[in-house]
Amino acid sequence: MYLKLPTSTLKILQATNFWQNNYLILREFKHFRIIASLAIVFSAFAASCEGFGLGFLLVFLQSLTTPGAEPLKTGIEWFDIFILGINASANERLYRVSALIIITTCMRASFNYLGQLCIQFSEINLIDNLRRRIFGQLAAQSLSYFGKKNSGELINTLTNEMERIRQIFGGMAFLVTKTLTLVVYSISLFVFSWQLSIVSVLLFSLLAVGLSTLNKQIRERSFAITKANDHFTSRALEFIEGIRTVHACSTQEFEQQRYYQASGNIVKTWKSVYWISLLVKPLAESLSTMILISMIIMALVTGFMKISSLLTFFFILFRLVPMTQDLNGVIAFLSTQAGAVENLKDILKTDDKTYFENGHLEFLGLQRAIEIIALNFSYEPHKLVLKDITLTIEKGKMVALVGASGGGKSTLADLIARFYEPIDGKILIDGLNLRELEIDSLRRKMAIVSQKTFIFNTSIRNNIAYGTPKATEAEIVEAARLANALEFITKLPQGLDTIVGADGIELSGGQQQRIAIARALVRNPDILILDEPTSALDAITEQVIQELLEKFTVGRTVIVIAHRFSTIAKADKVVVIEQGTIVEQGAYQSLLEQRGKFWKYYQIQNEVR
C-alpha cells in the first residue's frame, strides 16, 4: 500500500512535469521559506514521535499478551535499562511503556499542531503574495491585454480560482507531511516483517495502479470546471453591468436563461467529476480491507509471527491504509484543481504579454510641441485602425479631433497618453520619443477625461482628488466649481464627503461627467485630453463647460474630441479623421470656408439641431 502513494505521485509528477509547470506558483515559497521549513521540521518531528510510539506499542502489547516472556530489547543498553526498564518487574515495565506511549502521543500532537500552524500561515501568505503578483501583473500590462481578456475571467481567477489554489496548497502540504509519517510507518513495517511487507507492497501497488487511471480521468475533467466557472462569472458580471440595457430591452427572461444555463453547466461539470472522484475512496477502502483481512488470516493460520509482533504489524498497516487512502484522495483532489493552476499561470506568465516599457527621462512639462510622425496603429494584427497619421500639436494650442464614429479619434488620444504603443512611426514630445519619457511623470502632467467616466465607490472629495492626493480643500472646491459641479455637490447630504458609487448615492451621467472633469482640473495639467466631454451633459451645462474650456485652456495644450462643434469653436486647429486617416486639418473657420469634409459634418450637425 505504501508504494501506492509514491507510484501515483510519481506518475503525476512525471506526467505533468510538476515542478517545471508549477514553478510560477512554487517560487512564491521563497518569501516565506523559514515558516515553510519549520512546517516540514515539525512534521518530521511528529512523524518520528509516531515511529517511537509504534515501538513502544509493541513493547506494551507484548507486556500485555505475554507478561512473563523475555522483554524486547533495542540493543541500546542505557535505553533498555533506564527507559524501557528491562530489569524492572513486568508491571513496572508496563507502567513505564504506558507512560512513554502517552508522552510520545502528546509530543506528536504538539508537533502536529505547530506544523499545521506553520502550514496554514504559509498558505494564507502564499495566497496574499499571489494576489499581489496578479495585481502587479495586471497593473503593468499594456491596455490591449484588457481588451482581449474577459473581465469575468479575471474576476473568477481572483476569487474562485484563488480559493482553489489555496486548497491545492493545503493538499500539497498534506501530501508532504503525511508522506513523512508514511515513510516512518513503512520502515517500521519492514523492521517487523520484511516478508509480509513485500506481500503488502505487491497487493497494494496493484490496487494503486488501478486507481490511478481514475485520477487521470478526474484531471482531464477538471479543466472543464475552470471553463464553466469563467463562463458563469462572465454571465453574472455582464448581467449586473448591463442591467439597464437588460431592463430597457426587456430581456430579463433571456438573461435568466443564459444565467441558469451557465450555472447548470457548473453543476453538470462538477457532477461528472464527483462520479469518479468520490468513487476512489470507497473503492480503495473496500479492496484494501479485503487484502488486510486475508493477510491476517494467512499469517495466523501459518503461525508466521508472534502474536504481539503480528498485532503491531497489522496495527501499523491498519493505520497506513486509511492514510494512503487519504493521500490518494488528496491526489485525486489535486487532479481536479489542475485547471485552476493553469488559469493562474496564464495570468502570471510574462513571455506572452506586452508590458509598458518605462522611459528614463522625467517629463517636466511641454515646452514646444507634440509631433506625431507617420504613425500606424492596430489593436489586432493586420487590421490598421490608424494609418500614416502625421500631426503637430503646438504648446498652448487647442486641437480638436472630429470625424465619424469609429474613425480612430479616441485611439489617437490614447496613443498620445501612451496607453498603447504605435506599431510604426513615432510620437515626439519636444523632440523626444514618448517612449523615452518616464510614464508617471508624463501622466502627472496630463489629465484625461474619457468618454466613459469611472466613479470610485468613495466620497466625492476622494473621487476628485483621485491621482492628486496632495490637493488641498481649496483646490478641490475650485476644481468642482470650474467643472460646474459645486452646485449639486453642496446640495448633497454630506457635501464633498458624500459617498458615491455602489455603496453610496447614484449620480446622473452628467454629474459623473462633471466629477471627472473636476478630477482632471485639480491636476492642473499641462496637457488636457477631453474625449467627448459634453456627451453626457445638458445644453446649459455644455455652455458652462465651453466657457470653462475657454478660460481653463489658456496656456495649456488641449486635445478635444467632440461631436458637438459648439465645444470646439475656439479650437486653434481642427483635424478631421475618417477610417483611421487624417482627411483634413486646419483652422476652424478656414476649414468651413473650404467646404470640404468638415463643412459637411458641420452641415449635418446643424440640420440635426
Ligand SMILES: Nc1ncnc2c1ncn2[C@@H]1O[C@H](COP(=O)(O)OP(=O)(O)OP(=O)(O)O)[C@@H](O)[C@H]1O
Ligand atoms: N480596445 C479595442 N480593441 C480592439 N478594437 C478597438 C478597441 N478600441 C477601439 N477599437 C476599434 O478601433 C476603431 C477606432 O475606434 P475609436 O474608439 O478610436 O474611434 P472614435 O473615432 O473615437 O469613435 P467614437 O467617435 O465613436 O468614439 C474602431 O473600429 C473600434 O472598433
